[in-house]
Amino acid sequence: MIQRIAIIGLGTMGPGMAARLARGGLQVTAYDVAPAAIERARTMLGTAEGVLDALGIAAAGAGTVRFTDDIAEAVAGVDLVIENVPENIAIKAEVYRAIDGLIASDTIVASDTSGIPITQLQAHISHPERMVGMHWSNPPHIIPMIEVIGGEKTAPQIVETIRDLIRSIGLLPVVVKKDVPGFVENRVLYALLREAVDLVERGVIEPEDLDTCVSWGIGYKIAVVGPMALLDMAGLDIYKSVSSFLNADLSNRGDVAPMVLEKTGASKLGIKSGEGMFSYTPEQTKALQAERARKLVAVRRILEGRE
Ligand SMILES: NC(=O)C1=CN([C@@H]2O[C@H](COP(=O)(O)OP(=O)(O)OC[C@H]3O[C@@H](n4cnc5c(N)ncnc54)[C@H](O)[C@@H]3O)[C@@H](O)[C@H]2O)C=CC1
């Protein structure tokens, strides 16, 4: 049974994950290579705990989060390590090498990778049968769905253990049956994002209007009626007719869009740098994050039938 968990990497995802796991009664140690990230994570942890309170998620037992700047201390005696460092195989492999001699051969190692196949990652760790994908969605303390992915060498029992852990703390595991790049959530999301970026880049629509169209036309509906159910709601005959002429016109670019390369090349990364598709002052960012959390909490409570 999993009781002690180490989180390695405390950037965008780590603090919210730590808060949610601790709320589930688990003992979490949290480590980052950058001292500034640890300090930021302490503040983010408090914010995430406030959101969990607003969601009405009661503490299941005496879960804790302990921060440390020592990786050996972080992983000592844990049942599960969740690797949560940047989406780069070399950086992830460095973490696996660093922990390999510090953990027991049956300690489960999960990666929160957004889409690097687990089969590729498990080439960098001894005992690859205990490595598994555990892909959370951002913000991790609010979004309940977590994908679980086994690689070619993952023992089926490990997939089940992680699925059961997620379920046991009241979250929603979805087991992905094939280790395809991007798994399922990001394959669907990136199909949408590719088309959205293309439409803005070609001047078909302004960025603000694109968001209004997708959020109110598709997003609001899709939270209640998933894509497979939506096909039935619209009618498969309609889908057949529209897709017969539209699919061939959709963006099928295999590289990164020039607009994205231009912005990232100019360090316009979004909220984290103050400018991306839109601009953000620090005050606006703070207000926006609070507003988004409030709305996501309200929507989730309604979708769960709690209001
Ligand atoms: N940002 C998102 O919306 C989501 C990201 N993910 C995935 O989660 C992983 C982490 O993503 P983010 O939190 O967004 O990244 P991030 O860039 O915000 O944070 C990564 C953290 O890892 C730390 N780090 C780098 N090398 C390290 C090392 N050797 N040991 C310990 N810490 C180290 C950095 O200091 C940083 O604090 C990535 O694989 C990403 O694809 C998954 C779901 C959503």
Ligand SMILES: Cc1ncc(C=O)c(C(=O)O)c1O
């Ligand atoms: C753009 C983008 N890319 C990856 C992920 C998750 O892996 C997310 C998300 O969880 O929201 C995302 O928005």
